[in-house]
Amino acid sequence: MCDHSDEASPNLVSNLTSKNSLLKGVTVSRWTLPDDANIYGNVHGGTILKLIEEAGAILATRYCNTAGPPEPCIAAMVRIEHMDFLLPMKIGDVAHLTAEIVFTSAHSLLVEVMVQAEDIIAGTRRKTNRARLWYVPLEKSGTVQAVPQMQYCSPEEEERGKRSYEEQKTDREKNPMPEKSVIPYTGCTECEVETVPFSQTCLSFLVGPNDVTFNRHCRGGVLLKLMDECAGIVAVKHCRTNVVTACLNATNFYKMIQIGSVVTVCGQITFTSNRSLEVEVVVEFVTPFEKNSQSQRAVDAFFTYVSIDEKGKALPVLPLKVKTEEEKARFTAGEQRYQNRKQKMQMAK
Numbered sequence: 001m002c003d004h005s006d007e008a009s010p011n012l013v014s015n016l017t018s019k020n021s022l023l024k025g026v027t028v029s030r031w032t033l034p035d036d037a038n039i040y041g042n043v044h045g046g047t048i049l050k051l052i053e054e055a056g057a058i059l060a061t062r063y064c065n066t067a068g069p070p071e072p073c074i075a076a077m078v079r080i081e082h083m084d085f086l087l088p089m090k091i092g093d094v095a096h097l098t099a100e101i102v103f104t105s106a107h108s109l110l111v112e113v114m115v116q117a118e119d120i121i122a123g124t125r126r127k128t129n130r131a132r133l134w135y136v137p138l139e140k141s142g143t144v145q146a147v148p149q150m151q152y153c154s155p156e157e158e159e160r161g162k163r164s165y166e167e168q169k170t171d172r173e174k175n176p177m178p179e180k181s182v183i184p185y186t187g188c189t190e191c192e193v194e195t196v197p198f199s200q201t202c203l204s205f206l207v208g209p210n211d212v213t214f215n216r217h218c219r220g221g222v223l224l225k226l227m228d229e230c231a232g233i234v235a236v237k238h239c240r241t242n243v244v245t246a247c248l249n250a251t252n253f254y255k256m257i258q259i260g261s262v263v264t265v266c267g268q269i270t271f272t273s274n275r276s277l278e279v280e281v282v283v284e285f286v287t288p289f290e291k292n293s294q295s296q297r298a299v300d301a302f303f304t305y306v307s308i309d310e311k312g313k314a315l316p317v318l319p320l321k322v323k324t325e326e327e328k329a330r331f332t333a334g335e336q337r338y339q340n341r342k343q344k345m346q347m348a349k
Contacts (some may be wrong), residue, residue, distance in 0.1 A: 026059040028097045032089060038242065040310060043089040045245030045303075046228030048115065048129055053077055053221030055097040056111040056133045057213075063101055063109065064137035064147055073137035073145045074213045076256065077220035078108070079168055080301075081132035083248035088312065089128050093117040096125070103161025104150045108136045110164060134168060140215050142256070168250075177254040177297055195321045199237035202266040203230050207259050207285075218257040223283060224248075226265050227301060231279040234267040235305040238277060241315055243305040246276060249337060251301040261285045263298070270302070271334025272320040278334045279303045302337060 028051065036047045060075030089095060096116045103110040115129035137145040152158040191198040203226060211222045228245060235243040257263060263285045271278040282300045287293045307315040322331050 025098065025100045026055060026062070028055045028058065028099075030095050032091055032093050032095055034091055037091045040242045041091045042242070042244055042312075043091065043093070043095075044225075044228065045085060045232065046225035048085075048089065048095070048245075049083065049224035049228055049248070050221035051095060051097055052083070052113045052115065052129065052131050053133065053219065053224055055099040055113050056131075056135065057219070057221070059099040059101060060109055060111055060135035060137070064135075064145065066148055071139040071141075071143075071145070073139050074215045074217075075109075075135040076138050076213070076215075076217060076253075077133055078136050078253050079134040079172070080248060080251040081110070081134065081164065081168060082250060083129070083131040085129055085245050085247060087117070087126055087128045088244055089115075089117045092120075094120055095128075101150060102132075102157075103164060104147050105165050107144050107147055108134055108165075109147050109150075110134055110161060132164070138215060138217075138256075142215075171250060172252055175252065177252075178300070192321065194238065194318050195323060196268050196327050199234045200266070200268045201230055201233045201237065202264060203233075204262060204264045207257055207261045207263060209259065212259045216259045218259070218261070218263070220253060223253075223257075223263070223265075223299060226263070227267075227281045227283060227299075228303065230265045230267040231281050231303040232305070234269060234279045235277055235303075235307075238269055238272075238320070239305075239307040239315075239317060241307045241309065243307055246304040246306045247341065248304075249302040249341075251299060253299045255285075255296055255298050257285045257298050258287055260289055261287045264295075267303075269320055270330040271338060272317050273335075273338055274316055275314055276304050276306050276338070277317050277320070278338065279305065280330070302334070304338075304341070 030051060032043050037043045057075050064073050064075055096118060097113055099111050099113045101109055102112045111133050113131045116125045117128045118125045137147060139145060188197040207218045211218050213219055232243060265283050267279050267281040269277055270280045280302055283298045284295045285298055286295050307317050309315055322328050
């Protein structure tokens with residue numbers, strides 16, 4: 001990692017946009033409180049996801065406005081390359097999020113975010129999360145702006161960024177926005193336990209002023225928090241234990257959601273292993289004030305959860321009972337994603 005530090009400016013306001021140390025990195029800290037956590041004291045994965053996205057958005061927006069663009073812009077998250085949960089965060093921990101830009105293309109930039117939890121009583125820190133997020137700068141009209149190009153520390157650093165860019169571009173081309181509508185919600189009250197319909201869950205909310213950027217588009221972190229809440233409910237229904245978020249697969253954001261839209265988030269289990277379960281989450285929205293507005297997909301994702309006891313020890317996961325051919329196909333696809341994750345983890349060691 002390069003040292004982008006500069007000497008401190010005597011006039012921070014007037015020199016903010018000229019300092020590499022302020023353009024290439026940002027640190028956000030927050031004290032976690034009881035309303036951030038579950039009944040066992042673990043901070044909700046959705047709360048951490050929202051903080052991660054906010055840290056990335058602050059840095060990306062600041063950076064994209066440094067070159068004096070024709071119009072002010074706000075960075076919008078368009079893809080999660082990966083989002084890993086390494087250790088749980090507890091009530092009372094101070095979350096420290098450090099974001100750094102690691103690559104810029106003509107119209108997008110890749111931000112890496114690391115999260116540490118500080119126990120301010122014991123005076124210790126531990127790494128809890130890491131993520132890589134892609135952003136694009138948007139004008140108020142929705143036009144994508146050009147991104148100022150960063151200077152790399154070495155050819156190797158630039159080459160790694162280019163590989164990530166090409167990989168995400170290929171993945172987006174292979175996995176376009178699905179034409180199928182939102183997961184059909186059965187609302188089943190007498191379903192057999194441990195089946196897909198038994199734990200299926202849908203949540204809805206109205207996008208208000210507190211949920212949007214200055215461009216009046218719903219912030220990615222708001223959606224991620226709601227998605228994790230929905231998926232967590234699904235996981236708890238199935239396991240009937242405490243659960244923690246383990247990871248979030250590569251995720252594409254297809255459309256921006258305007259203020260005033262009604263958002264529906266639906267989740268269902270797709271796969272279970274001995275120690276984890278995968279939940280698919282689909283987000284769709286309608287814009288009521290637009291005539292003939294139809295439901296549109298904004299994002300879909302796969303969350304992985306681990307079942308734990310009151311002491312934080314992993315528990316066996318109840319096997320999913322798949323009934324239909326579609327459920328069997330989803331289970332097989334989920335198993336393949338599970339194996340791919342295991343392979344990547346072994347290669348990273």
